[in-house]
Every structure is written in C-alpha cells, then in structure tokens.
Amino acid sequence: MIHPRPAGQHTVRRHNCALVLGAIAESSGLSRAGVAASTGLTKATVSTLVDRLAAASLVRDEGPQRRDGPGRRGTSLSLNPDGPHGLGVEIAVDHVATCLVDLTGQVRWSRVSPAANRAQSPGRVLGRVAKAVAAALAEAARRGVVVGGAGVAVPGLVEASTGLLRRAPNLGWQDVDVPAELRARAGLESVEVLVGNEANLAAYAELQAGGHDGVRDFVHVSGEIGIGAGLVLGGELYDGTRGFGGELGHFPVSSRGPECSCGARGCLERLAAQEAILERAAAPDLPSLLGALESGERKAVAAVRAAARPLGTALSSVLNLLDVPAVVLGGTYARLHPWLAEPLREELTRRVLGAPWSPIDVLCSPLGTEAAVRGAAASAVRTIVADPDTFIAASGRA
Amino acid sequence: MIHPRPAGQHTVRRHNCALVLGAIAESSGLSRAGVAASTGLTKATVSTLVDRLAAASLVRDEGPQRRDGPGRRGTSLSLNPDGPHGLGVEIAVDHVATCLVDLTGQVRWSRVSPAANRAQSPGRVLGRVAKAVAAALAEAARRGVVVGGAGVAVPGLVEASTGLLRRAPNLGWQDVDVPAELRARAGLESVEVLVGNEANLAAYAELQAGGHDGVRDFVHVSGEIGIGAGLVLGGELYDGTRGFGGELGHFPVSSRGPECSCGARGCLERLAAQEAILERAAAPDLPSLLGALESGERKAVAAVRAAARPLGTALSSVLNLLDVPAVVLGGTYARLHPWLAEPLREELTRRVLGAPWSPIDVLCSPLGTEAAVRGAAASAVRTIVADPDTFIAASGRA
DNA sequence: CTCGATAAGTTCAGTCGCCAAACTATTGGG
DNA sequence: CCCAATAGTTTGGCGACTGAACTTATCGAG
Structure with missing residues (x-):
C-alpha cells in the first residue's frame, strides 16, 4: 500500500x-x-x-x-501568460515534436522535426529528442521564460508508478526510462519530467484546449496506426490502475472477422483503424480518401460507414461501463468527422442504455495531429497549477 | 464544477x-x-x-x-469491535436483508426476511424495510452498541451526486429518494444513510471480507437476474462518473444471438446469465443444475462452458480497458466456480493483452448471497474509518 | 464639494494543531 | 544495581487561518 x-x-x-x-x-x-x-x-x-x-x-x-x-x-x-511555461515533447514513429505552453494553456511556440524513429534504438532516438528539447529550452531562454515542467508523449504503455515506458511496439522499445534519459541528455536536470501515453495525453489536450466547453467527461478516440483511446472523467485524465488504461484497439467486435496481430479475431483495430478504412475504400492514402469523400464517392462513404458500426459497438460498451456522456473524435477520425459522426451517433444511441435520458455527444477535435504534444505540455502546466506551492518552494531554493 | x-x-x-x-x-x-x-x-x-x-x-x-x-x-x-457498528440493508426483489457489522468488518448480527417486492410501490416496500431496520436498531440497542452509519443496497441505478435511485427495473421504481424515506420512516434521523447499487456493494464486500488478500484491484461479476458487475480499483469502489458504472449486462458479444430487452442482439446477459445457462442445460432451477454438474452430466457442463466464452469476451475487454489483473466470481457464478473458472481463465488469457506478463486470477467469492448487505454495512463502516474526526464531532454534539 | 454609503484590501491579535526536545516510565542485561 | 533501549507524556514554540477593526477607493446625493 x-x-x-x-x-x-x-x-x-x-x-x-x-x-x-x-x-x-x-x-x-x-x-x-x-x-x-x-x-x-x-x-x-x-x-x-x-x-x-x-x-x-x-x-x-x-x-x-x-x-x-x-x-x-x-x-x-x-x-500570468509570461509565467513559467510547460514544455511538451512527442516521440512518434515519424517525427519528434516540441512545444511551449503558458499557464493559460496557450501554445506560445512549437516545432515538428520529421525523423525516422521506427525500430531505432532508444539511444539514437533519444539523442534526436534531446536536440529538439535543447532547441526548445534555448527558445524559452530567448523569451526569458522559466520552463516549469516537461511532459513527454510516447506511443506505448507507460507504467504510472515508475514512469517507465514498458512497451512501445511501433518503436520496438521495452522498459526505457525516458524521463531519466532526457534529464541526463538534454539539460533537464532541474525540471520535473512526466511521461504519458500519446493517446491519453491527446485526450487531456482535448479537455484543456478542445473548446468543448463544459464537457468534463468523455472518451477520446483517434485512429492512426491502431486505435488509441483516452478517458477523461470528471475533468481528470483516467489512466487505469497501473497507467495502462484506455486499450481499446483489441475490443472484440465480431466473432468472425479478420485475424489480428494479437492472435484473436475481429478486433476493433482490424475493422475500424485508418488502414482498414483505406483498404475498404480502395484509397491509397488519407488525402485521396478525403477527396473521394468530398466528391461523394459511394465506395468511400460506405467504407467510413462500415467502420462506424464496430467503433460504435466498442464505444457503447465503454460508455455503459463507465457512464460517460460524450465521445470526442481525434486524429484521423476528426478529419472523417463529417461522414463518421452521424452513423456513429446512431449506433451509440441504439446501444447505450442511458441514451434515452441523456443524448450522447459525438464531438470533433480541433487539435489535429498536435494534440499529443499539447497534452504533454498541458500536463506539465497542470502540475504547476494543481500544486503551486511545491513549484514555488522548488524555484525558491533552485 | x-x-x-x-x-x-x-x-x-x-x-x-x-x-x-x-x-x-x-x-x-x-x-x-x-x-x-x-x-x-x-x-x-x-x-x-x-x-x-x-x-x-x-x-x-x-x-x-x-x-x-x-x-x-x-x-x-x-x-474496537464494540465500537460503533455499521447497519447494512438490502432491498431485493424477493427479500429484505439487514445486518450489523463492527469496525473490524465482522458481521455481528444478520437477518433475512422474505418479501415479494417485485413491482410493488415504493411506499409499501419501504414500509417493510423500515420494520426490518427498526428490528436491527432494537438489536443494536439491546447490545448497547451505537449505529454509526447505514448503507442500503438496491437493485438499480443510483446517482452518486444526489443519492437518488434513478431506475430499478425489477422493482419498477423510478427516482426514489431511499435515504430520505428511510430516515423519515425508520428512526434513522441522526445517522448518515448511503445508497448504492447492489452489484457494486457486493464487489466492495469482496474487497473488505472476501479474503483474497492483497488483491486490491478486480472486477466482481455475479449472474443472478441479469449480470451485475462492480469494479474495485486501488482498494476503492469505482462507480463511474455519476455512479452508474459497472453496467456489463449489455455488452455485445455476438453479432447474431438472441434479441434482448434492450433492443440489441447478442447481449452478454442473454448468453451468460443464470437463466440462459439453465435453459441451455435444460435444468429447471439452480439446485438441479448444480446436482447435474456434480454428477458430471455432459449437457450441464457444456452449458456452463458455453457461458464462459461470452463472459470471457466481455471481461477481457474490461480488463484491457482498465488494466485490472483479477476477476472475482460472485453470486450464482461463485457456485458454478468449479466448472466455470477454467474455461473463463482460458478465454481471458487468450484475449487480455497483458496476460503473458501477469497471469489473470479468477477467484471465487466466499460470501454467497449475503455479499450485498455486507457491502452496504461495510460501506457505512468505511465512512467512519475513513473520516473518524467527522464521526467524533457528530457523536459529540448529538 | 463634501459627506455618507459601500466595497476592496490590509493589519493584528487570537486560536488551533503539529513539532522538537526534554522528561518520565518500563524492561532486559551485565 | 545501574545502564541501555524503547514507549509514552509534557511543554514551549511555530505556522497558517480567522475575525474584527482599520485603511483605501469609488460613487452618488445634497
């Protein structure tokens, strides 16, 4: 205990x-x-x-x-918008992003550096990340603002108690102590460094900056590679017992269905992630799918509709289990919102027990691909705002 | 806020x-x-x-x-086992149960009164309940112990913020203020009265008295009428945003499957609740099913196995979403444990992502049908133990 | 223009609960 | 018999909040 x-x-x-x-x-x-x-x-x-x-x-x-x-x-x-800033860092498979966010939640500076991180050794990638962090710190120094904390978004399972990145399948990493590495490599010795799952932090960004005002309980889903989900309950990020929470990709939604890498059949991920939608629509990539949707091609519209059903099935179970009244679509799903929202809402309304009493909102994220970095920075800012006295004490003796 | x-x-x-x-x-x-x-x-x-x-x-x-x-x-x-006691009350469709629990969690007295409460008016039923409560209070007085708080378990959705029983389908009730009614009718004016969902409180009892020592995170499922689930996370009952949490009965586990009262098809409840198992085993009631299982009748064993699959499918989703390492079987499922546990564990091991790293426990509740009352009383005791100063202040001025 | 009413912000003695340290009480071993 | 070790109590001091009186600022009426 x-x-x-x-x-x-x-x-x-x-x-x-x-x-x-x-x-x-x-x-x-x-x-x-x-x-x-x-x-x-x-x-x-x-x-x-x-x-x-x-x-x-x-x-x-x-x-x-x-x-x-x-x-x-x-x-x-x-x-004070010129008070301490939060530093956000995102380590993704194809880029490293950094940003500075002020106490009010405004992004004051941001940068994205493309980088082929997939299946690279932690040392190599963290070297790149350290460079990006150094640039962000230099920028902060130039502006004369204090960096009061940092958050790092990673594509994998982060253990809440230790801060260890346990598994990151797309990076091929295992048991990496990201905060310790960054503190050592990037001159972040004096700053608190938090790590979090990229989907969870994107959900947090949505809460903080999404502008769905008043909505303090929702499930955030985004479908890039696989399906990432994050839960916000009562205005707080909920990340489960050990911080592994929010795993939605392998919800079994069809007893038949294609086989999945996890060994089971009919996982949500295989039916509703970006890849599955593109395949069904016979589109080579997301831009062309969006083009097809805008010109109303039946095949494309049908593919999105087809993804809405299993997604709705899985989400309705989450909503029933946790009693949450809203879903926020992020990432790829946000871009598909015009075609996805309505069929999804239908499915949810049909399946969620509380729907007759309180209708379910299907909202669209305005944050795009920046959600995770912003969430990381916002979570750093949060530690200051939620416990200013500790920050004051720390900056006093430093 | x-x-x-x-x-x-x-x-x-x-x-x-x-x-x-x-x-x-x-x-x-x-x-x-x-x-x-x-x-x-x-x-x-x-x-x-x-x-x-x-x-x-x-x-x-x-x-x-x-x-x-x-x-x-x-x-x-x-x-102090002779200190204030918690009063537990359970309002079920076919009985009213009461008990007294001491600070250590021991049940010191209990009584069950059969009562046909199904589809009866709240007034009528609460009259019976008030009588049972009066008897319990008299017993406490006889023993010279103070009743420091009361908990009521009800078969329905309880709104955490207001304490209102929003819907109890099996009783046919809607928006009943159970604590207020009991305070008025049963001489509980000076005592804090909590209400909670029966499945959630049963889960809490399991934590408190189940003897699965050390296990502080689990899902508790019991299948009597429908399927009730309760979540215990980090040693605390988790009941969702509004207290409606833990609804598992309508998890969609089969895209075909029989139609359910909720309108959907293939709900877990229709496939794995007691009624479904009995039907498939062609057994008239639970005792005869247990008899058949004990004498190894293939049809009975197969029926339980058949229920294990959808149950495992649904539970694995919960385990993936919330990252919980154990399942506790209660109520009817506890009695079926010898036949149910193994196939369930298999299904879970196959589907839960973290299973290879940390095996999943499928535990059996020793509490039987008393779980909900005990949980109600234990939740009352908990309010004292978790905040003794308030109790002391209250008893000081009373 | 002055005075009274109203509200914001500051000062100060008072109170309460915790802490540190000194002190008393109890027990086993040389 | 005295010492070392551990449990529990007493006492003075400190920090953070409170309530009430006080100062400052603003408006409107006469």
Whole structure:
C-alpha cells in the first residue's frame, strides 16, 4: 500500500494555494474579494496567498476592475501568460515534436522535426529528442521564460508508478526510462519530467484546449496506426490502475472477422483503424480518401460507414461501463468527422442504455495531429497549477 | 464544477486522525510508537489522536505487547469491535436483508426476511424495510452498541451526486429518494444513510471480507437476474462518473444471438446469465443444475462452458480497458466456480493483452448471497474509518 | 464639494494543531 | 544495581487561518 503522508500547516497552505490559483484559473479577472467568496477563505488569507503566487509570477495583477455602483474597485487577477511555461515533447514513429505552453494553456511556440524513429534504438532516438528539447529550452531562454515542467508523449504503455515506458511496439522499445534519459541528455536536470501515453495525453489536450466547453467527461478516440483511446472523467485524465488504461484497439467486435496481430479475431483495430478504412475504400492514402469523400464517392462513404458500426459497438460498451456522456473524435477520425459522426451517433444511441435520458455527444477535435504534444505540455502546466506551492518552494531554493 | 473546500487546522486534524486510524486498521496490535513510525507523525501527535479515537470508542487499548529485547513494551492498539457498528440493508426483489457489522468488518448480527417486492410501490416496500431496520436498531440497542452509519443496497441505478435511485427495473421504481424515506420512516434521523447499487456493494464486500488478500484491484461479476458487475480499483469502489458504472449486462458479444430487452442482439446477459445457462442445460432451477454438474452430466457442463466464452469476451475487454489483473466470481457464478473458472481463465488469457506478463486470477467469492448487505454495512463502516474526526464531532454534539 | 454609503484590501491579535526536545516510565542485561 | 533501549507524556514554540477593526477607493446625493 502506498502510504499517505501526514499533514501539517504546510499541507494546509499547499492546499489553499492551489485552491486560490484554481479559482483564478477558472474565472480570469477575479478580484481578491471574489476569490475569497468563491473559495470560502477569508480575504486576509487570500491576500497573503495571492502575494505569494504573484511573487512567483504565476499570477498577474491587471489593474482595477470595471464595476457599476459604489465601492472601491477590485484588482483583476489572472494567470500570468509570461509565467513559467510547460514544455511538451512527442516521440512518434515519424517525427519528434516540441512545444511551449503558458499557464493559460496557450501554445506560445512549437516545432515538428520529421525523423525516422521506427525500430531505432532508444539511444539514437533519444539523442534526436534531446536536440529538439535543447532547441526548445534555448527558445524559452530567448523569451526569458522559466520552463516549469516537461511532459513527454510516447506511443506505448507507460507504467504510472515508475514512469517507465514498458512497451512501445511501433518503436520496438521495452522498459526505457525516458524521463531519466532526457534529464541526463538534454539539460533537464532541474525540471520535473512526466511521461504519458500519446493517446491519453491527446485526450487531456482535448479537455484543456478542445473548446468543448463544459464537457468534463468523455472518451477520446483517434485512429492512426491502431486505435488509441483516452478517458477523461470528471475533468481528470483516467489512466487505469497501473497507467495502462484506455486499450481499446483489441475490443472484440465480431466473432468472425479478420485475424489480428494479437492472435484473436475481429478486433476493433482490424475493422475500424485508418488502414482498414483505406483498404475498404480502395484509397491509397488519407488525402485521396478525403477527396473521394468530398466528391461523394459511394465506395468511400460506405467504407467510413462500415467502420462506424464496430467503433460504435466498442464505444457503447465503454460508455455503459463507465457512464460517460460524450465521445470526442481525434486524429484521423476528426478529419472523417463529417461522414463518421452521424452513423456513429446512431449506433451509440441504439446501444447505450442511458441514451434515452441523456443524448450522447459525438464531438470533433480541433487539435489535429498536435494534440499529443499539447497534452504533454498541458500536463506539465497542470502540475504547476494543481500544486503551486511545491513549484514555488522548488524555484525558491533552485 | 464542485468546489473544493478550504483547509484549516481542523482539516489537518481530520486527515491525521484518519491516518492514525487507518494505520491501526491495517495492522492490528500496533503501538503508539509503531503508528508514529508508519504514519510519519510524531509520537506526541499520535498520542493525542489516539486518545481522541479511544474516547470515541473507535480504538481499544489491549494491554502491553510481547516483545523481545530491552525497552518498555508498547500498548497494543486495535479497532474496537464494540465500537460503533455499521447497519447494512438490502432491498431485493424477493427479500429484505439487514445486518450489523463492527469496525473490524465482522458481521455481528444478520437477518433475512422474505418479501415479494417485485413491482410493488415504493411506499409499501419501504414500509417493510423500515420494520426490518427498526428490528436491527432494537438489536443494536439491546447490545448497547451505537449505529454509526447505514448503507442500503438496491437493485438499480443510483446517482452518486444526489443519492437518488434513478431506475430499478425489477422493482419498477423510478427516482426514489431511499435515504430520505428511510430516515423519515425508520428512526434513522441522526445517522448518515448511503445508497448504492447492489452489484457494486457486493464487489466492495469482496474487497473488505472476501479474503483474497492483497488483491486490491478486480472486477466482481455475479449472474443472478441479469449480470451485475462492480469494479474495485486501488482498494476503492469505482462507480463511474455519476455512479452508474459497472453496467456489463449489455455488452455485445455476438453479432447474431438472441434479441434482448434492450433492443440489441447478442447481449452478454442473454448468453451468460443464470437463466440462459439453465435453459441451455435444460435444468429447471439452480439446485438441479448444480446436482447435474456434480454428477458430471455432459449437457450441464457444456452449458456452463458455453457461458464462459461470452463472459470471457466481455471481461477481457474490461480488463484491457482498465488494466485490472483479477476477476472475482460472485453470486450464482461463485457456485458454478468449479466448472466455470477454467474455461473463463482460458478465454481471458487468450484475449487480455497483458496476460503473458501477469497471469489473470479468477477467484471465487466466499460470501454467497449475503455479499450485498455486507457491502452496504461495510460501506457505512468505511465512512467512519475513513473520516473518524467527522464521526467524533457528530457523536459529540448529538 | 463634501459627506455618507459601500466595497476592496490590509493589519493584528487570537486560536488551533503539529513539532522538537526534554522528561518520565518500563524492561532486559551485565 | 545501574545502564541501555524503547514507549509514552509534557511543554514551549511555530505556522497558517480567522475575525474584527482599520485603511483605501469609488460613487452618488445634497
């Protein structure tokens, strides 16, 4: 059993610091008095904590508010966009991406470097990654911003407890300690480095920047190579007991169906991933499929429809099991959204038990292929916003 | 968004009180010094908190420990079995069950009253339940124990946020506020009353009393009427976003298959629930099926095997999605365990991706039909153990 | 223009729970 | 009999929040 920690006054301050910052993050432009009202803390306490947050340049004082009626005006507080940034890194089979995201979740800088990483040794790939990270750090230095944390998105199973990348089939890696490697190779010694599965982090990006506002519970699916899924429950990424959660590709959706690499038959992945759709539509690649769809070719439209059924079958089971009211389509599926959404919604409505009471949303991700890097950076920013006191303490002694 | 609460010193004490009690619960017979070591608190703090817990009769001083070597002996501390009890209530279609469980999780008293509750009005049934609760409270009074909380298991969807029983198909109920009704009818005014889905609470009972020691992550399935499932993740009951989680009965496992009441085809429930097995085995009821199995009748054995496949298909999807390493068979499935476990394990081993690395346990519940009531009572006890300070404050002013 | 009403933000003594360290109590061994 | 070792208690101090009084800022009415 993981032992919970004893609490002391410092714990109280940590909690309340996070509470105050959270209130400011949630509604920008709040005054100290407003924060006090929304958190339940006293004005005195809020003042102290805001001073602390401002000193660490997490919060910015934006001058007096507009108000009508008598009384002194409050000072607008908001997250400081020039405060610490989160560094996002994505290691994919064909590229390495990096970006810098500010506290408000805005992407302030990003870069993608093509790289043939498939079946390359970890050392070689991590060398490339270290270079890209160095460039990002240089950019941050040029802008005079502190990098407060880093997140790395990887295409494989990440063990939550250890941070180890257990298996990455497409890279051919096994048991690689990515954070340790990057800390050593790329001058990230003083920064917290998180790793996460690429599909899970894409889901998190969707929550943070997707603009489906108010939707705090959904399943995010994207179908590039295989099918990646990520769960967001109650505004938090849910990644299972050991962090392996969200494996959806091998859902058995057809007792017959083609054989899969996993040994079973009728896996979702073989029926609804990008490759399966292209094959059925007799399209050589995604652009040509999209072209065919736009000109309304029956074969292409039918291929997408055919993928919607098994996808809907699998997702409806997830929705029934976890009681989630929305599905977000990302990656390739986002581009197919106009043709995919309706048949998918039909299938879900038919199969989800709660559908008659609360209709199911099938949403489209606006983030495209950048979702995973953004999610990685956002998860780094999250660690600061969710626990500012630790960040302040760390930057104080550094 | 649900607003988190501000923290103060009282929050610290609450947290540490729970920490100390948790340490004692986890390893009975610990001394104050032992608690201090395992929690990280100082001996001074532990002493204060233990006094507090002892004054509320949550913790009992059991005299000096045995130790070898020099030094003063510590005093053994353990959960007080004569401290507050949890009251468990189960409202089923054919009976009402009640029980009293002490802080250690032992059932100290229980009673089952047959009752034809199917399709009866809530008022009528709750009248019966109130009577059973009154009898349980009288028994508690006779024993001189305080009832510190109550849990009610119901066969339907319970909304976590409101505690409302949204739908109970087998009872024919809709939107019933069970806690409020019971508080009003059964003299439970001063006691916290929790409601939960019967399958989820059975899973919780399994965690608490099932004796699969060390297993803190599993799916619990039982097949009486329909198929009920409950998830335990990291030693906590997981009941989904709104508390509707664990719906497994309508997993689509066969694209053909018989039509189901939900409108779809090939639902797990129609293929693997008790009724389906009996029908296939041509057995009139469960006892006769068990008899046939014990005398090795091929038709009966084949029927159970036939149910194992779809069950395994559905469960493997859950295991892949949530990364859980064990399945516990309860209710009817527990009785079929000798014939069901092996084919089920085979199916799971074939389909679960992580199986080659960590084998999947298929365990048998020893709790029988009492699981749900016990789980209800245990969940009531849990609220005390997980937050003793609130209990102490409440009993102090009462 | 001044004064009163209203609201934001600050200051300060008070309270509460934890901590560190010193102290008392108990036990086995030389 | 005294010492080393361990359990538990007492005491003074500290940090973080609270409540209430106080200062600052703004508007509108006379």
